[in-house]
Amino acid sequence: MTDRDAALQARIVRLIHDRRLGPGEPLPTEPQLVDLLGASRNSVREAVRALRALGIVEIRRGLGMFVGEAPLRVFTPSLSFRIRAGEGGDVGSLRDLVEVRELLEVGLIGQVAGTLSTARLAALDALVRRMGEDPEADRSFHALLYESAGNALVLQLIQLFWDVYHDVEQTLGPPEDRAAEIEANHDRIVAALRARDAAAAQAAMRRHFTDVKARISRAVPAP
Amino acid sequence: MTDRDAALQARIVRLIHDRRLGPGEPLPTEPQLVDLLGASRNSVREAVRALRALGIVEIRRGLGMFVGEAPLRVFTPSLSFRIRAGEGGDVGSLRDLVEVRELLEVGLIGQVAGTLSTARLAALDALVRRMGEDPEADRSFHALLYESAGNALVLQLIQLFWDVYHDVEQTLGPPEDRAAEIEANHDRIVAALRARDAAAAQAAMRRHFTDVKARISRAVPAP
DNA sequence: CTCGGGTACGACGTGGGACGTCGTTCGCGA
DNA sequence: TCGCGAACGACGTCCCACGTCGTACCCGAG
DSSP, rough: OOOOOHHHHHHHHHHHTTOOTTTOOOOOOHHHHHHHHOOOHHHHHHHHHHHTTTTTTTETTEEEEEEOOOOOOGGHHHHHHHHOOOTTTTHHHHHHHHHHHHHHHHHHHHHHTTHHHHHHHHHHHHHHHHTTTTTTHHHHHHHHHTTTOHHHHHHHHHHHHHHHHHHGGGGGGGGGOHHHHHHHHHHHHHHHHHOHHHHHHHHHHHHHHHHHHHHHHOOOOOO | OOOOOHHHHHHHHHHHHTOOTTOBOOOOHHHHHHHHTTOOOOHHHHHHHHHHHHHSEEEEEETTTEEEEOOOOGGHHHHHHHHHHTTHEEEEHHHHHHHHHHHHHHHHHHHHHTTOOHHHHHHHHHHHHHHHTTTHHHHHHHHHHTTOOOHHHHHHHHHHHHHHHHHHHSSSSSSOHHHHHHHHHHHHHHHHHHHOOOOHHHHHHHHHHHHHHHHHHOOOOOO
C-alpha cells in the first residue's frame, strides 16, 4: 500500500471517536493496538508517533498512551520552521506572521474593550510595569487581555503566534533595547481600555504592531 | 532518557538549518541519519514520522526524504480532532472556530476592499453563481478574495479553518439547504466590494458569519 | 547509432524478536 | 502497622530480515 501509515493514523483516531474517549482517557496499549489494527508493533508505534506530534495522543512512559487535547502549542515547531525556511528569507514570512497577530488582536481588543473589570485593568497595568525585566509579562499581558473573550481557540492561537514570533525573532540579529517603546505602547493600550474607548484601543494596538513591524524591517537577514 | 525522541527531532531540524536546506531539497538517507545521529534506525524513523506529521519532512517512497514546506494544511487532523473532542461538545469549540474565521476575514476584507480589480470582482461574482452546485466555489471565493493581501500565511490559515469547519460541520446533523442564504450573503459582499466601501464589506462579512453561527446554534449535538 | 526492455541497486516499508527503563503495585518482612 | 523491595506491565531502544517502489544502467535488438 502507498500510505498505509496514514490509514493507520486515521483508524486510531476513529477508534478514539468510536469509543467516545475524551482527553486524558487511556488508549489501548501497544500490544492491544497491534491486535486491533493487525499491524506490526513498529507500524503502530510510527503511527502513534505522528499522532503524538499532532497532540492527539499523549504518551506517559511506564504508564501507557492517553488521548491528548491537541493544544495549538504543538504547532510551534512547524510554524517556526515554516517562518525560518519561508520564501524570500525569514523577513517576509515573519512580517506575514505579525500581520496575522495584528489582525487577530486588533479585532479582539475591539470586542473586549469596555468589558474589562477595573481589577483586570489593574492586573494588566501591573504586567506592563514588569515588562522591563520579565519577558513573560508581555506574553501574559496579551493572554490576560483576551481571556474575557471566552474563546479558548483564539487565545491559544495568539499564544502560539507569540511563541513563534519570539522564537524566530532571536535569529534576526542582536536584540534591540525597545523596552521603553514597548512599555509606552502597552500603556497607551491600557489607557484606552480604561477609557472604555474601543476605537482608541484598536488604534493603540495597531500602533504597537506598527513598531513591531518596523523592528523587523530594520533587521537584516543573517548572511 | 525521558524524551530522546524530541531531542532527535530537534537535531534533524537543526541539521536542516545548518545545511541551509530549503523545501524540496533532499535530506540524508535513513542509514546516513542513523550514522549522523548515533541512533537506531527505528528511533530515526520515529523521529522522522513526527516531523512528517508536522510537514517539516516529506517522504517519497523509493526516492528518499526531502525538506517539506510545512503548509498549514497538515494541522487539519489535529484541529478537527480538537473541535470534535472539545469541551462542552462540538458546538462550543466549533463556534470558537467560526469566530476566529470571522475575526480574520472581517479584518482582511477591510484591507483588500478598494484594491480589487474589476476583473477580480467579476471572477468573485462568477464563483458566487457556482456556489449552488460546487461546494469548492465557496472555498475558492474566500481564497481569491484575500489573495491580493499578499500574505501567504493568513491565506493558508483561512483555508485551514475553512477545511476544518466543513469537516466538522458534517457531524452536526443533516445538512441544511442554505444555498440561497449563502449566495445572498456573498452577493452582498461582492456588491460592497464593487462600491469600494470597506465598512459595508466588513458589515456584509459579519452578516455572513452571523448566519453561519446561527446554523451552528440550531444544530443539536448527536446523541 | 538508436531505442527499448530487463536487471541491479538503493531508497523507504513492514514485520518480528530481544532487552532496557520507568512507574506502579503488591507482598513480604521488620 | 509501616516500609521497602521484588514483580509486573507499560513504553523505549536496538537489531536483523525481507518486501516494495523508482531509478539508472546495461546490453542487445533493430
